[in-house]
Amino acid sequence: MSSASQANEHVAHHFESAEQQRQSAQLGMWAFLVTEVMFFSGLFAAYIIYRSLYPEAWTVGSHMLSIGLGGFNTIILLCSSLTMALAVHAAQTDKRGASARWIILTIVLGLAFLGVKMVEYSAKIEHHLVPGAHFHLDPAQELANLQAAGVQVGDHLRHAMETVNTAHVQLFFSLYFAITGLHALHMIIGIGVMIWLLKTTIEGRYSSAYINPVEVSGLYWHFVDIVWIFLFPLLYLVGRH
Amino acid sequence: MSEKHVIPVGTYVGIFTALIALTGLTVWVAFHDFGSMNTVIAVGIACIKALLVALFFMHLKYSARILWLYAGTAIAFFILLITITLSDYRSREWFPTPKAWSQPTATAPGASH
Amino acid sequence: MSEASTNATATAAPKSYLDDGSTIRSWLLTIDHKRIAILYLISITIFFALGAFAAAAFRLELLTPQGDFLSAETYNKFFTMHGIVMIFFFLLPSIPAVMGNFLIPIMIGAKDMAFPRLNLLSWYVFMAGAGLAISAIIAGGVDTGWTFYTPYSSMYANSHVILAVTGAFIAGFSSIMTGLNIIVTVQKMRAPGLTWFRLPLFVWSMYATSLVVLLGTPVVAISLAMIFVERFLGFGIFDPALGGDPVLFQHIFWFYSHPAVYIMILPSMGVISEVIACFSRRRVYGYTFVAFSSLAIAVIGFFVWGHHMFVSGQSAYAGVIFSFLTFFVAIPTAIKIINWIMTMHKGSISFDAPMLYAFGFLGLFLVGGLTGLFLSTMATDVHLHDTYFVVSHFHYVMVGGGVMGFFAALHYWWPKMMGRMYPEGWAKFAAIVIFIGFNLTFLPQFQMGYHGMPRRYHAYAPEFQIMHVMSTAGASVMGAGYLTMFSYLIWSLFKGKKASANPWDSRGLEWETACPPPTHNFLETPVVTQDAYSFDLPSVTCVLEKKDKPEEHRV
Numbered sequence: 001m002s003s004a005s006q007a008n009e010h011v012a013h014h015f016e017s018a019e020q021q022r023q024s025a026q027l028g029m030w031a032f033l034v035t036e037v038m039f040f041s042g043l044f045a046a047y048i049i050y051r052s053l054y055p056e057a058w059t060v061g062s063h064m065l066s067i068g069l070g071g072f073n074t075i076i077l078l079c080s081s082l083t084m085a086l087a088v089h090a091a092q093t094d095k096r097g098a099s100a101r102w103i104i105l106t107i108v109l110g111l112a113f114l115g116v117k118m119v120e121y122s123a124k125i126e127h128h129l130v131p132g133a134h135f136h137l138d139p140a141q142e143l144a145n146l147q148a149a150g151v152q153v154g155d156h157l158r159h160a161m162e163t164v165n166t167a168h169v170q171l172f173f174s175l176y177f178a179i180t181g182l183h184a185l186h187m188i189i190g191i192g193v194m195i196w197l198l199k200t201t202i203e204g205r206y207s208s209a210y211i212n213p214v215e216v217s218g219l220y221w222h223f224v225d226i227v228w229i230f231l232f233p234l235l236y237l238v239g240r241h
Numbered sequence: 242m243s244e245k246h247v248i249p250v251g252t253y254v255g256i257f258t259a260l261i262a263l264t265g266l267t268v269w270v271a272f273h274d275f276g277s278m279n280t281v282i283a284v285g286i287a288c289i290k291a292l293l294v295a296l297f298f299m300h301l302k303y304s305a306r307i308l309w310l311y312a313g314t315a316i317a318f319f320i321l322l323i324t325i326t327l328s329d330y331r332s333r334e335w336f337p338t339p340k341a342w343s344q345p346t347a348t349a350p351g352a353s354h
Numbered sequence: 355m356s357e358a359s360t361n362a363t364a365t366a367a368p369k370s371y372l373d374d375g376s377t378i379r380s381w382l383l384t385i386d387h388k389r390i391a392i393l394y395l396i397s398i399t400i401f402f403a404l405g406a407f408a409a410a411a412f413r414l415e416l417l418t419p420q421g422d423f424l425s426a427e428t429y430n431k432f433f434t435m436h437g438i439v440m441i442f443f444f445l446l447p448s449i450p451a452v453m454g455n456f457l458i459p460i461m462i463g464a465k466d467m468a469f470p471r472l473n474l475l476s477w478y479v480f481m482a483g484a485g486l487a488i489s490a491i492i493a494g495g496v497d498t499g500w501t502f503y504t505p506y507s508s509m510y511a512n513s514h515v516i517l518a519v520t521g522a523f524i525a526g527f528s529s530i531m532t533g534l535n536i537i538v539t540v541q542k543m544r545a546p547g548l549t550w551f552r553l554p555l556f557v558w559s560m561y562a563t564s565l566v567v568l569l570g571t572p573v574v575a576i577s578l579a580m581i582f583v584e585r586f587l588g589f590g591i592f593d594p595a596l597g598g599d600p601v602l603f604q605h606i607f608w609f610y611s612h613p614a615v616y617i618m619i620l621p622s623m624g625v626i627s628e629v630i631a632c633f634s635r636r637r638v639y640g641y642t643f644v645a646f647s648s649l650a651i652a653v654i655g656f657f658v659w660g661h662h663m664f665v666s667g668q669s670a671y672a673g674v675i676f677s678f679l680t681f682f683v684a685i686p687t688a689i690k691i692i693n694w695i696m697t698m699h700k701g702s703i704s705f706d707a708p709m710l711y712a713f714g715f716l717g718l719f720l721v722g723g724l725t726g727l728f729l730s731t732m733a734t735d736v737h738l739h740d741t742y743f744v745v746s747h748f749h750y751v752m753v754g755g756g757v758m759g760f761f762a763a764l765h766y767w768w769p770k771m772m773g774r775m776y777p778e779g780w781a782k783f784a785a786i787v788i789f790i791g792f793n794l795t796f797l798p799q800f801q802m803g804y805h806g807m808p809r810r811y812h813a814y815a816p817e818f819q820i821m822h823v824m825s826t827a828g829a830s831v832m833g834a835g836y837l838t839m840f841s842y843l844i845w846s847l848f849k850g851k852k853a854s855a856n857p858w859d860s861r862g863l864e865w866e867t868a869c870p871p872p873t874h875n876f877l878e879t880p881v882v883t884q885d886a887y888s889f890d891l892p893s894v895t896c897v898l899e900k901k902d903k904p905e906e907h908r909v
Contacts, residue, residue, distance in 0.1 A: 012470075013465065013466075013874075014464065014465035014466035014467075014468075014470065014543075014874075015543075016879065020542055020543070023305065023542050024468045024469075024538050024541075024542045024543070026304065026305075026308060027307060027308065027311070027537070027538050027541055027542060028468065028469060028534060028538045030308045030311045030312065031311055031534050031537055031538065031568055032530075032534060033311075033312075033315065034311050034312075034314060034315040034568050034569065035530050035534070035568050035569075035571065035572040036572070037315040037316070037318075037319055038315065038318060038319065038322075038568075038569055038570070038571075038572040038573050039572035039573070039575060039576050040576070041318075041319045041322050041323065041572075041573060041576075042322070042572075042573050042576035042577055042580070042606045042609075043576060043580075044319070044323065045322050045323050045326050045327075045602075045605070045606060046580070046591060046602060046606070048323055048327060049326060049327060049330050049599070049602060050597070050598070052327065052330065052331070053330065053597070053599075054597060057597075067268065071264065071268060074264050075261065075264065078257065078260045078261060078264065079257075081257075081260075081294060081298055082253060082254070082257040082298075084298070085248075085253045085297075085298045086250065086253060089247065089248065089250060089253065092247050093247060131588070131589045131590060131596075132587070132588040132589065132590075133588070156274070165597065167595065167596040167597055168596065168597045170590060170596050171590065171591070171596050171597055171598055173589075174583075174584075174589035174590055174591050174596075175591065177589060178580065178583055178589065178591065182579075215300075218298075218299070219299050222294050222295070222298045222299045223299075225294060225298075226290075226291045226294050226295065229287050229290045229291050229294070230284075230287045230291065232264075232267070232287075233267050233271065233283040233284070233286070233287055234283070234284075234287075237267065237268065237271035237283060239279075240271040240272050241271065241272055241273055241274040241279070307541065314565075314569070315569075318569045318656065321656060321657070322573065322606075322609050325657070325660070325672075326602070326605045326606075326609075328669075328671075328672055328675070329601075329605065329660065329668050329669045329672035330669070331669075332669040332671040332672055333668075333669040335669070335671055336669075336670060336671075
């Protein structure tokens with residue numbers, strides 16, 4: 001009886017049951033994620049079309065990015081997805097304290113991702129790789145730098161470096177900044193959601209009878225992770241062989 | 242209450258380990274040349290990772306059919322936009338360029354007559 | 355349910371949603387879907403007036419072949435304003451956000467939309483987007499056309515593109531919020547017994563519309579965001595100097611903006627199904643075909659966008675495919691038209707104003723749809739592209755289809771929304787005036803377009819003057835019709851006859867509650883045992899009057 005009334009107090013006036021409310025929340029978030037997929041699809045379309053037109057520019061542009069930082073960020077995001085999943089798990093099993101701790105860890109990992117992203121962006125700004133009037137790239141010089149650094153330069157990369165039109169590399173960087181920027185914006189929104197979730201978790205709003213906000217926030221967080229799972233190979237790992 | 246499926250923590254950790262391993266794999270294959278399959282392999286691995294996240298972290302495996310339908314719709318329309326747009330770009334060169342266009346100096350009206 | 359509501363039932367009928375609070379705060383912070391619908395109705399009426407004002411200005415300019423009333427630049431800004439305001443701030447939200455918001459929860463026996471606060475947020479987001487777009491107009495206007503084609507919009511235009519693009523971008527999110535709400539509401543909140551195939555066809559068409567909104571709107575949002583990035587941050591994405599392709603923008607833009615036509619027309623088709631069934635006293639012929647043709651239009655609509663780009667440098671092969679696929683949209687559309695006509699066949703038709711608008715819809719939309727075939731044929735489109743033929747075609751679809759459907763809905767559900775009847779005689783008069791004015795405006799445009807009058811020019815060759823004069827005269831007639839309608843609707847708010855719960859003797863669930871409905875729509879969740887078109891059965895009396903005998907409800 002007490003658990004039933006506890007469940008009922010979370011059911012908004014216009015829902016018949018907690019289950020109906022939960023299903024609505026889930027469908028709502030998944031439908032929203034459909035729009036998110038389509039939101040990114042325009043940029044991915046531009047990416048794929050320009051990549052198919054200018055493959056050598058993509059090889060060169062990709063070599064200007066750091067696999068170390070990109071890979072590190074991938075690991076960070078995968079970890080944050082795990083912590084998020086565990087936060088939902090803790091909420092499902094009525095472990096409020098554990099849930100709050102996992103959410104804090106998720107926030108920390110999200111901030112770490114953004115920190116690394118800032119390091120990457122500032123390096124690009126420093127190297128004049130931001131598209132626009134100040135864009136500057138000397139492929140011959142870059143090739144020499146790579147060889148001086150002891151990197152084995154394969155025929156594929158050498159050919160790309162020698163034939164690339166640097167204007168096309170600007171296109172690569174336009175899309176790099178647009179896509180990762182949009183992704184970072186989603187991370188920032190996600191961290192905002194997580195902070196709100198932390199606050200409401202500490203206030204004790206969720207129990208195993210009512211965890212809709214935890215669940216749907218988790219869905220959003222995992223989606224942002226999935227976007228990065230695709231961005232990492234598509235931006236950092238082009239023509240590395 | 243509803244049948245909320247609680248996935249054991251062990252499964253989450255297992256999936257996480259697989260994701261990390263696949264990340265390593267995608268970096269490893271990037272440094273090897275598989276010819277025209279390079280991009281296919283990279284995107285394929287990413288798809289497997291995304292599927293793991295969706296099925297287990299996002300509980301899709303245990304969710305109602307309607308959520309599968311929506312997730313599938315998103316993927317279908319994503320592919321629709323990209324393939325149809327790409328088909329335009331891929332087929333632009335198919336028309337044979339008239340000789341008069343490809344050799345403007347030799348066949349300019351004034352020169353040939 | 356709770357004690358409070360049983361008490362209310364026992365004492366008196368509950369207050370209608372209109373009387374439930376009269377402060378400005380109770381309207382601006384409401385989460386009642388019906389009040390949000392009214393907020394939308396007021397807003398889009400204002401935007402409609404703004405768009406019509408722009409149209410009036412450039413129709414005046416077009417009276418004479420020379421550019422004498424508006425300069426070329428001002429003319430460009432006026433037609434852009436007309437397009438942006440009418441499409442993004444009137445047509446797209448018209449039926450979904452006003453009628454969909456108001457009716458869907460009532461039609462499916464729910465107390466509210468699934469996410470009431472998101473619903474209110476959508477209105478604020480809409481107004482924010484509209485505010486930005488209007489500020490672009492006040493700041494000096496935008497001259498790109500509503501399509502914002504690159505590279506003009508991203509590199510060359512010297513007008514306030516960023517403001518307008520941001521406004522349209524933000525308004526898109528409001529559209530998404532409404533669409534998402536409708537999908538979840540229909541999917542999860544239907545009353546017991548209300549199976550999918552007992553749903554009113556309006557609900558089916560709104561569901562299909564919402565799918566298009568969900569899948570398409572984010573894509574146009576990102577295309578506008580790319581213009582923003584290119585113009586504001588200087589990143590060349592479509593810049594030909596960097597190897598970028600402006601046609602790519604058109605692909606991404608039309609991926610949404612073609613299906614957007616179905617966002618405008620599908621809800622109208624739903625309205626027409628309701629109106630024709632009610633005023634013919636017959637069940638809709640081929641219900642399942644009409645229902646699934648909505649979904650078919652929604653899906654096929656996403657395969658055809660390239661027919662806007664036949665002369666843009668798109669591959670001719672892609673053009674052939676797009677041309678071929680475009681014809682397929684005609685199939686579900688024809689199914690609908692034929693089914694509506696079959697519904698009327700041997701029905702007992704009455705010619706009330708909503709039905710007149712429905713007739714208007716049938717005729718005008720048919721012309722719009724059939725002229726679409728000329729434009730989807732690649733060879734004829736090369737001749738007709740960017741002429742007044744196109745202008746006339748899409749006005750027949752969007753005004754003849756979309757707006758006529760909206761007016762049909764407005765009249766049909768006006769008693770439900772406001773609790774007052776509109777004056778029938780005046781309404782019939784206005785419907786006929788608008789129909790005549792519309793045809794006088796746009797029929798000559800087919801003719802001059804066919805003879806080569808290009809769109810978007812403020813000056814033209816003298817031989818087109820007679821047609822342009824006819825067109826402007828027609829626009830004036832149409833304007834008079836709109837003003838008549840606006841006047842009598844406002845009048846009816848105060849002086850109109852009080853409406854009974856079911857003035858049209860309809861069968862849908864929305865007619866089983868009071869006019870206007872109470873805040874929670876129904877006192878108790880209705881149990882549905884029949885579909886919305888059971889005209890062979892007697893109508894179920896108002897739930898509110900039957901409160902003491904719930905067992906008789908809907909048997």
